[in-house]
Amino acid sequence: MRNQLEVHRRDGQPDTVVSIAPGTNCGGKALFVVGGPCAVEDQEQMTSVGSALRSAGVCALRGGVYKPRSSPYSFQGLGCEGLAVLRRTRLESGLPVVTEVMSSLQIEEAASSCDVFQVGSRNMQNFELLKVLAGAGKPVLLKRGLSATVEELLLAAEYLLAGGNRNVILCERGIRSFDTATRNVLDLGAVVLLKQLTHLPVIVDPSHAAGKRELVASLSRAAIAAGADGLIIECHPRPEQSVSDARQAISLGEMRRLMASLGPVAAAVGREVGSVSGSKRLLLHPSA
Ligand code: PEP
Numbered sequence: 001m002r003n004q005l006e007v008h009r010r011d012g013q014p015d016t017v018v019s020i021a022p023g024t025n026c027g028g029k030a031l032f033v034v035g036g037p038c039a040v041e042d043q044e045q046m047t048s049v050g051s052a053l054r055s056a057g058v059c060a061l062r063g064g065v066y067k068p069r070s071s072p073y074s075f076q077g078l079g080c081e082g083l084a085v086l087r088r089t090r091l092e093s094g095l096p097v098v099t100e101v102m103s104s105l106q107i108e109e110a111a112s113s114c115d116v117f118q119v120g121s122r123n124m125q126n127f128e129l130l131k132v133l134a135g136a137g138k139p140v141l142l143k144r145g146l147s148a149t150v151e152e153l154l155l156a157a158e159y160l161l162a163g164g165n166r167n168v169i170l171c172e173r174g175i176r177s178f179d180t181a182t183r184n185v186l187d188l189g190a191v192v193l194l195k196q197l198t199h200l201p202v203i204v205d206p207s208h209a210a211g212k213r214e215l216v217a218s219l220s221r222a223a224i225a226a227g228a229d230g231l232i233i234e235c236h237p238r239p240e241q242s243v244s245d246a247r248q249a250i251s252l253g254e255m256r257r258l259m260a261s262l263g264p265v266a267a268a269v270g271r272e273v274g275s276v277s278g279s280k281r282l283l284l285h286p287s288a
């Protein structure tokens with residue numbers, strides 16, 4: 001096996017900046033903050049989320065339409081119907097969209113509804129999916145597997161780079177441990193280490209790490225202080241009624257307050273919270 005991987009930072013190599021959409025990057029000075037529900041439920045939900053998050057200065061929307069649920073009897077996502085909701089929300093809000101694909105069969109149908117493909121924890125080592133996403137022409141947000149080492153995460157990312165896709169964002173989302181007081185254990189040490197080992201941007205998902213909404217804001221600020229390039233956070237117009245991951249969803253008001261609280265932390269580590277560049281965002285995807 002090669003010692004030096006494409007994902008590794010060579011001496012003096014600057015951070016990779018992943019272009020998400022006109023005016024929106026991940027890995028530059030401005031933090032890349034993604035917000036939205038665990039699952040797309042209906043248009044009314046996503047329209048509320050889109051307008052609230054846009055005015056809060058959030059950079060991109062999230063929402064799953066193919067949901068990797070532990071039980072086959074749980075809500076599996078709206079599929080194609082959810083993709084139509086994402087397309088409309090993207091146009092209405094002007095914000096780029098991140099959504100998860102679980103199989104290479106879903107890539108083509110999801111492509112016109114999103115700007116970033118998310119690979120979830122359970123698929124971090126789905127190497128066939130990674131190989132197809134390497135040629136799919138969009139940035140990939142790659143989440144760390146539930147029990148994956150930092151080296152395994154980097155090797156999974158290497159599949160994307162080796163296949164020709166350098167637009168990769170790594171995401172620490174908590175790992176399994178003996179302590180179940182939180183849903184997973186947020187590994188901020190891995191964030192600091194990854195920022196040294198790789199030139200790729202690293203973001204943090206405090207929602208799936210904590211599993212409890214009351215921990216999300218503090219963990220978000222801690223992640224930015226540790227050097228994360230951004231955050232992906234679950235929020236919902238009526239958090240308790242979320243069809244999935246209700247316990248960790250924060251409200252849209254909490255999301256706005258969280259965004260406002262990130263500014264001083266970002267400034268302390270030489271970063272900034274991106275502001276909405278209205279006209280650019282509105283011009284996004286004019287033909288979609
Ligand atoms: C999600 O983002 O909703 C999700 C399922 O995340 P993870 O793959 O980190 O569990």
Ligand code: MN
Pocket residue numbers: 038039208234244245
């Ligand atoms: Mn979720």
